[in-house]
Amino acid sequence: xxxxxxxxxxxxxxxxxxxxxxxxxxxxxxxxxxxxxxxxxxxxxxxxxxxxxxxxxxxxxxxxxxxxxxxxxxxxxxxxxxxxxxxxxxxxxxxxxxxxxxxxxxxxxxxxxxxxxxxxxxxxxxxxxxxxxxxxxxxxxxxxxxxxxxxxxxxxxxxxxxxxxxxxxxxxxxxxxxxxxxxxxxxxxxxxxxxxxxxxxxxxxxxxxxxxxxxxxxxxxxxxxxxxxxxxxxxxxxxxxxxxxxxxxxxxxxxxxxxxxxxxxxxxxxxxxxxxxxxxxxxxxxxxxxxxxxxxxxxxxxxxxxxxxxxxxxxxxxxx
Numbered sequence: 001x002x003x004x005x006x007x008x009x010x011x012x013x014x015x016x017x018x019x020x021x022x023x024x025x026x027x028x029x030x031x032x033x034x035x036x037x038x039x040x041x042x043x044x045x046x047x048x049x050x051x052x053x054x055x056x057x058x059x060x061x062x063x064x065x066x067x068x069x070x071x072x073x074x075x076x077x078x079x080x081x082x083x084x085x086x087x088x089x090x091x092x093x094x095x096x097x098x099x100x101x102x103x104x105x106x107x108x109x110x111x112x113x114x115x116x117x118x119x120x121x122x123x124x125x126x127x128x129x130x131x132x133x134x135x136x137x138x139x140x141x142x143x144x145x146x147x148x149x150x151x152x153x154x155x156x157x158x159x160x161x162x163x164x165x166x167x168x169x170x171x172x173x174x175x176x177x178x179x180x181x182x183x184x185x186x187x188x189x190x191x192x193x194x195x196x197x198x199x200x201x202x203x204x205x206x207x208x209x210x211x212x213x214x215x216x217x218x219x220x221x222x223x224x225x226x227x228x229x230x231x232x233x234x235x236x237x238x239x240x241x242x243x244x245x246x247x248x249x250x251x252x253x254x255x256x257x258x259x260x261x262x263x264x265x266x267x268x269x270x271x272x273x274x275x276x277x278x279x280x281x282x283x284x285x286x287x288x289x290x291x292x293x294x295x296x297x298x299x300x301x302x303x304x305x306x307x308x309x310x311x312x313x314x315x316x317x318x319x320x
Contacts, residue, residue, distance in 0.1 A: 066090065
C-alpha cells in the first residue's frame with residue numbers, strides 16, 4: 001500500500017535529432033512486479049535490440065526475485081521472517097537509500113509500514129474496518145530508525161517489524177534495466193514499469209499526464225529527455241469499507257490511508273528517486289510536498305490535492 005499507483009502516462013510522440021532518424025524502433029511488453037513493463041529502444045540492428053531488451057527484462061525479474069514479499073525465498077521475505085539476516089550489498093544499499101528518503105520526508109516514506117499494510121489487506125478480505133486500537137498496534141512496528149545496517153547484516157530492533165519495498169523497488173528495477181540497455185550498446189530508449197518511467201538518449205519524449213478524475217482528459221504534457229517520471233495516485237488502486245474510500249497508499253505516520261492528495265508526479269534524474277519521492281510527496285500533501293521538493297536537487301513536482309487544485313514546484317513548467 002505504500003507503492004505507487006498505476007498512473008496512465010500516454011506516450012504521445014517523440015523528436016529525434018537529425019543524425020538519429022535512421023534508427024528503427026524495437027519494443028516488448030511483459031508482466032513483472034505486479035504491473036505491465038514496457039521497454040522501447042531505437043537501434044540500427046533489431047537482433048541486437050532484441051537481445052538487449054531481453055537482458056533488461058531478465059534484470060527486472062532478478063530485482064523482483066530479491067525484493068518481492070510474495071516470494072518466500074526472496075532476501076526480503078527471509079529478513080521479514082527472521083528479523084535479522086545476512087543480505088546482499090544491493091539490498092543494503094536500497095535500504096540505506098530508503099532510510100534517506102524517510103529522513104528527508106520526516107517519515108512520510110517508510111518501508112517498515114508492512115504490518116499496517118497487512119492489517120488493511122485483512123480488513124479488505126473481511127470487509128470490516130480495523131479499529132483504532134488495531135491500527136495503533138500495527139503502527140507500533142513502523143519506524144525506519146529501527147532498521148540497523150551493520151556490514152553484511154540487516155536487523156530490525158523490534159520483533160514483528162517487516163519491510164515492503166513497493167514504494168521504491170519498481171523505480172530501482174527501471175534504473176537497473178536502463179543500465180543493462182546502455183551497457184549492451186543501446187543509445188536511445190525508455191523503460192516504463194507501471195508508470196515509473198525513465199527515458200535516455202538523444203530523444204525528446206512527449207508524455208501526457210492523465211487527469212486522475214477524468215480519464216479522457218490530460219493535466220499536462222511533459223517533454224522529457226534523459227529524465228525519469230513517476231506518479232503516486234489514489235485512483236487506480238483502492239477499495240471501499242463502510243462507504244469510505246481506502247487508498248492503497250498508507251500514511252506511515254498515522255497508519256491510515258493517505259488522503260490529502262489525489263496524485264503526485266515527480267520528474268527527476270533516476271526512476272528510484274522519482275518512485276520514492278512521488279510516494280513521500282503524496283503522503284505529505286501539496287504544501288509540505290512542494291517544500292520537500294524545493295529542497296531536493298534536480299527534482300520537480302506536480303501535486304493535485306483532494307480539492308482537485310494543482311500545485312507545482314517552481315521549475316516544473318520547464319518540462320511542459
